[in-house]
Amino acid sequence: MTDWNAMSDAEFRKEVRQFFEAEYPEELRHLPHRPKFAEIEHWHRKLHAKGWVAPAWPAEFGGMGLNAAKLLIFYEEQQRWGVNRGRDMGVQMVGPLIIKFGTREQKDYWLPRILSCEDIWCQGYSEPGAGSDLANLRTRAEIDGDDFVINGQKIWTTMAHDATHIFMLVRTDPDAPKKQQGISFLLAPMDQPGVDVRTITTLSGETEFCEVFFDDARTPRENLVGELNKGWTMAKALLSFERIFIGSPSLAQNALGQLESFARGRGAFDDPVFRDRFAQAALDVEDHAALYTRFADQLKRGETLGADVSMLKIWVTECFQRITELMIEAAGPDGGSIGPLQVGNVSVDVLASFYKARPTTIYGGSNEIQRNILSKAVLGLPG
Amino acid sequence: MTQTDILSSEQDDLRLLRESVRTLFERAGGSDRARQLRDAGGGFDPEMVRELAEAGVFGVAVPEDQGGLGMGLAVGGIIAEEVGRVIAPEPVVLTIGLSLGLLRRLCPDHPKMAQLIGGEISLAVAWQERGPGGAPADATCRYADGKLTGGKAWVVGATGSQGFLVVAEQDEGPVLVLAEADADGLVIDKRTQADGSSSGELSFSGTPAAELARGDAVQAALEEAVVDTTALAAAELVGLSGRAFEITLDYIKTREQFDKPIGSFQVIQHRAVDLNVMCEVAQAGVRAALVQMDSETDPKVRTPIASRAKARAVTAAKKITRDAIQLHGAVGYTDEFDIGLYLNRALVLSAWLGDDTYHRRIWFEAREAEGAAQ
Numbered sequence: 001m002t003d004w005n006a007m008s009d010a011e012f013r014k015e016v017r018q019f020f021e022a023e024y025p026e027e028l029r030h031l032p033h034r035p036k037f038a039e040i041e042h043w044h045r046k047l048h049a050k051g052w053v054a055p056a057w058p059a060e061f062g063g064m065g066l067n068a069a070k071l072l073i074f075y076e077e078q079q080r081w082g083v084n085r086g087r088d089m090g091v092q093m094v095g096p097l098i099i100k101f102g103t104r105e106q107k108d109y110w111l112p113r114i115l116s117c118e119d120i121w122c123q124g125y126s127e128p129g130a131g132s133d134l135a136n137l138r139t140r141a142e143i144d145g146d147d148f149v150i151n152g153q154k155i156w157t158t159m160a161h162d163a164t165h166i167f168m169l170v171r172t173d174p175d176a177p178k179k180q181q182g183i184s185f186l187l188a189p190m191d192q193p194g195v196d197v198r199t200i201t202t203l204s205g206e207t208e209f210c211e212v213f214f215d216d217a218r219t220p221r222e223n224l225v226g227e228l229n230k231g232w233t234m235a236k237a238l239l240s241f242e243r244i245f246i247g248s249p250s251l252a253q254n255a256l257g258q259l260e261s262f263a264r265g266r267g268a269f270d271d272p273v274f275r276d277r278f279a280q281a282a283l284d285v286e287d288h289a290a291l292y293t294r295f296a297d298q299l300k301r302g303e304t305l306g307a308d309v310s311m312l313k314i315w316v317t318e319c320f321q322r323i324t325e326l327m328i329e330a331a332g333p334d335g336g337s338i339g340p341l342q343v344g345n346v347s348v349d350v351l352a353s354f355y356k357a358r359p360t361t362i363y364g365g366s367n368e369i370q371r372n373i374l375s376k377a378v379l380g381l382p383g
Numbered sequence: 384m385t386q387t388d389i390l391s392s393e394q395d396d397l398r399l400l401r402e403s404v405r406t407l408f409e410r411a412g413g414s415d416r417a418r419q420l421r422d423a424g425g426g427f428d429p430e431m432v433r434e435l436a437e438a439g440v441f442g443v444a445v446p447e448d449q450g451g452l453g454m455g456l457a458v459g460g461i462i463a464e465e466v467g468r469v470i471a472p473e474p475v476v477l478t479i480g481l482s483l484g485l486l487r488r489l490c491p492d493h494p495k496m497a498q499l500i501g502g503e504i505s506l507a508v509a510w511q512e513r514g515p516g517g518a519p520a521d522a523t524c525r526y527a528d529g530k531l532t533g534g535k536a537w538v539v540g541a542t543g544s545q546g547f548l549v550v551a552e553q554d555e556g557p558v559l560v561l562a563e564a565d566a567d568g569l570v571i572d573k574r575t576q577a578d579g580s581s582s583g584e585l586s587f588s589g590t591p592a593a594e595l596a597r598g599d600a601v602q603a604a605l606e607e608a609v610v611d612t613t614a615l616a617a618a619e620l621v622g623l624s625g626r627a628f629e630i631t632l633d634y635i636k637t638r639e640q641f642d643k644p645i646g647s648f649q650v651i652q653h654r655a656v657d658l659n660v661m662c663e664v665a666q667a668g669v670r671a672a673l674v675q676m677d678s679e680t681d682p683k684v685r686t687p688i689a690s691r692a693k694a695r696a697v698t699a700a701k702k703i704t705r706d707a708i709q710l711h712g713a714v715g716y717t718d719e720f721d722i723g724l725y726l727n728r729a730l731v732l733s734a735w736l737g738d739d740t741y742h743r744r745i746w747f748e749a750r751e752a753e754g755a756a757q
Contacts, residue, residue, distance in 0.1 A: 269751075275744075275747055276743055276747075278747070279694075279743040279746055279747040280743060283668075283691055283695060283743065283746065284664075287664050287665070287668030287671075287691075287695050288664060290664075290667040290668045290671035290672075291663055291668070293667070311656075311660040311663060311664075314656075314660055315664060368653070371652065371653045371657075372652070374659065374660075375652035375653070376652075378656075378659070379632055379655055379656065379659060380636070381632075381635070381636065381652050381655065382636065382643075382644050382646060382647045383644075383647030383648075383652075
């Protein structure tokens with residue numbers, strides 16, 4: 001087995017880049033939507049055969065065992081080439097949790113099925129009354145014989161209509177003194193009478209989000225991961241790496257590239273006001289990248305990231321939005337048109353970018369919640 | 384050097400340099416000293432200049448074989464950040480970037496080099512001119528037969544300098560000359576700046592001056608020195624912004640209204656976070672820019688990098704110092720509180736060598752020119 005971490009960063013980057021460039025299907029590059037599994041199955045098989053489905057997992061569980069530095073390179077190359085992340089909830093969320101907190105049996109059973117995508121996972125965290133205030137969740141799971149019986153509702157469940165399993169936070173002790181206590185981490189099959197999935201049509205007309213209703217749905221007791229009522233702490237433990245990833249410059253960088261070719265084609269740069277606003281946006285992205293590098297270097301030195309890493313997400317998502325808003329301005333009378341606009345030899349879907357940018361300040365902990373966290377954990381402000 | 388190297392090597396000697404400069408300023412009284420000097424008439428302290436020289440400050444970007452430390456612009460930026468933190472009026476960025484920047488490129492053997500590095504003297508640089516409408520204009524100040532005639536404007540550090548490095552015109556092109564501060568026929572009109580410093584408007588009528596260098600090299604050296612100084616001024620603004628934010632953060636933690644510290648109100652918290660993020664982005668962006676400048680020699684590449692740094696630093700400093708006044712409330716509008724000193728210094732540093740809008744334009748134009756060349 002290859003010890004990727006023993007390679008130099010440059011060698012490793014080259015290896016990853018070569019594989020993506022040679023093997024990733026051209027028609028799937030920079031997909032504007034989240035694909036159903038069938039659409040990317042062929043690519044997933046290639047990745048699986050190569051052993052690259054789970055870059056962050058330890059090698060003993062079928063992962064690449066990459067350290068933080070190599071992992072960042074892997075993701076940077078993935079984003080650079082526009083390689084779709086695939087249906088990676090299992091790899092990103094369930095696997096690491098089972099590896100850290102699961103039993104031997106759970107590891108042996110679930111992990112290979114995640115790698116092969118025999119099971120496709122969706123994440124059941126948010127509820128109608130539990131968004132930013134996630135600990136307020138109310139979906140119940142009660143023990144009944146050898147099963148948990150689940151009742152309640154999840155929402156914003158990405159791609160639930162194309163998933164075989166759901167990993168969820170459920171309330172197992174409604175009488176716990178604090179709402180963060182009494183929450184457990186549970187795995188459940190989707191294909192059963194008590195589970196009903198309805199897609200949600202978004203502003204952009206996509207249907208990648210779903211509502212999932214549980215009406216006496218069942219899952220075996222052995223599908224509890226970790227200790228009963230300890231799910232909150234476990235779920236939080238997973239977020240450390242996620243928080244730099246969600247603040248990576250790539251979305252804004254790609255949008256800026258689109259904005260530039262579009263604006264050039266449209267002659268928007270003839271306007272000095274537009275030029276200045278473009279320069280502002282471009283420099284916002286460039287200086288964000290410098291800050292991102294500072295945090296990434298911290299990871300590479302083996303340090304743990306503090307709560308201050310959230311500032312990356314705040315800055316880059318708001319910057320991403322401004323860039324897509326500039327695209328609409330550059331489009332002038334076409335600023336309300338759905339679908340790709342042809343400018344010279346480039347085609348830019350102005351509204352698709354605009355819509356894509358909107359939820360970035362909401363998901364992954366809304367930017368307002370991030371500001372609350374920073375004000376307390378980093379600035380030490382009271383209250 | 385990469386940004387990583389700069390940060391990790393800061394573990395040892397860079398951190399020592401930063402700390403020694405910080406300690407020097409703190410012992411001398413921090414920002415109180417800036418207030419005292421302002422109230423005393425707006426100069427700087429020659430003793431502090433000598434102490435800074437002992438700490439190795441001025442020679443930081445001068446190559447070792449010219450009597451400096453040869454540590455580059457990025458390390459100069461670390462010093463500039465410390466100067467900004469205590470809004471020190473000493474001509475640190477001016478000397479590292481502009482006066483030594485010119486001399487080391489044009490006449491590295493001149494005895495003034497060693498005197499500047501040693502903190503024995505300070506020299507102001509007179510290179511810009513004011514047109515009839517008041518805006519910057521092309522140079523017309525003449526140098527002939529060993530004498531200067533004409534005027535120069537926006538001369539920073541005119542108070543307290545022993546002489547002026549003047550970029551003037553000759554029939555054969557530009558020339559760099561040295562005029563003593565008390566030279567005949569030199570009149571200095573001092574315009575007081577927001578921070579109490581003065582910007583000199585110089586007029587020469589047959590003022591004797593010694594030629595140091597001539598020809599196209601003078602123009603090239605001037606442009607490079609101005610670019611370096613622009614980036615260092617950005618670093619100074621980063622230090623200023625960081626400290627202005629700290630002062631404000633302390634204030635909102637202690638100031639109580641409605642029986643609570645005002646920093647417990649969410650609207651104040653979110654604004655504080657935004658200022659903090661702005662500080663961190665500016666620090667990371669400006670430091671990265673300085674490191675990049677050290678690894679580039681082509682002026683066409685270095686110019687937009689410096690502009691990127693100054694644009695970011697000015698945007699951040701303006702926002703931070705102005706919001707800082709708002710977060711202080713009415714006392715922020717008084718001269719009693721230090722936060723106003725930071726606002727005033729930010730106004731001066733922002734206007735010097737171009738503000739954010741100006742530098743975004745330079746950055747954009749350089750980028751377009753590069754794109755057109757490819």
